[in-house]
Amino acid sequence: NAGVTQTPKFRVLKTGQSMTLLCAQDMNHEYMYWYRQDPGMGLRLIHYSVGEGTTAKGEVPDGYNVSRLKKQNFLLGLESAAPSQTSVYFCASSYGVRLNTEAFFGQGTRLTVV
Amino acid sequence: GESVGLHLPTLSVQEGDNSIINCAYSNSASDYFIWYKQESGKGPQFIIDIRSNMDKRQGQRVTVLLNKTVKHLSLQIAATQPGDSAVYFCAETPAGGTSYGKLTFGQGTILTVHP
Numbered sequence: 001n002a003g004v005t006q007t008p009k010f011r012v013l014k015t016g017q018s019m020t021l022l023c024a025q026d027m028n029h030e031y032m033y034w035y036r037q038d039p040g041m042g043l044r045l046i047h048y049s050v051g052e053g054t055t056a057k058g059e060v061p062d063g064y065n066v067s068r069l070k071k072q073n074f075l076l077g078l079e080s081a082a083p084s085q086t087s088v089y090f091c092a093s094s095y096g097v098r099l100n101t102e103a104f105f106g107q108g109t110r111l112t113v114v
Numbered sequence: 115g116e117s118v119g120l121h122l123p124t125l126s127v128q129e130g131d132n133s134i135i136n137c138a139y140s141n142s143a144s145d146y147f148i149w150y151k152q153e154s155g156k157g158p159q160f161i162i163d164i165r166s167n168m169d170k171r172q173g174q175r176v177t178v179l180l181n182k183t184v185k186h187l188s189l190q191i192a193a194t195q196p197g198d199s200a201v202y203f204c205a206e207t208p209a210g211g212t213s214y215g216k217l218t219f220g221q222g223t224i225l226t227v228h229p
Contacts, residue, residue, distance in 0.1 A: 042203050043205075043217070043219050
């Protein structure tokens with residue numbers, strides 16, 4: 001199984017541009033999450049989804065939108081990129097409500113906004 | 115706000131030594147704690163977890179200790195190997211049945227194992 005796959009792996013954007021990060025999981029997980037990781041820091045939750053068609057805000061949702069039209073996919077959108085959004089983005093999925101042994105992370109997307 | 119933090123940002127050990135990585139948390143309502151390992155260029159990988167009603171849990175070569183009195187968590191790695199070199203994060207979730215991945219992560223400790 002592929003597990004959790006994120007595309008793209010790297011991207012450079014100009015300030016004001018938009019883009020969508022795609023997360024796909026093949027484990028039939030109900031719960032999916034988008035995190036960002038900044039240098040020297042742990043992951044911070046941006047948005048999450050508890051099932052197809054549902055999304056909710058996490059700790060740092062401003063400047064991002066998400067959609068979960070299909071159970072296996074969770075999209076993270078940046079409508080107007082800002083340098084402060086330069087970060088590494090991680091997607092994760094889990095079967096249960098708690099991130100524990102059931103949770104799997106993608107490889108990450110390194111985004112640079114210039 | 116509530117936070118989870120680490121005492122030491124870096125730790126260097128010799129191969130075969132035991133490693134101890136520490137973590138302090140501030141949320142007394144924390145219910146569940148997790149240690150993650152993150153290798154360069156990869157996403158976090160679950161190592162071991164512990165619930166607040168326990169004070170010790172052992173895995174393969176790893177042990178997590180929880181001291182609720184002083185809000186302290188530690189990860190012990192026995193016979194550390196070069197493959198253990200990575201950044202280690204502690205994370206916590208609050209009490210309740212639906213944490214929805216609202217993990218609060220610590221800063222991270224860089225573990226370097228010298229052969």
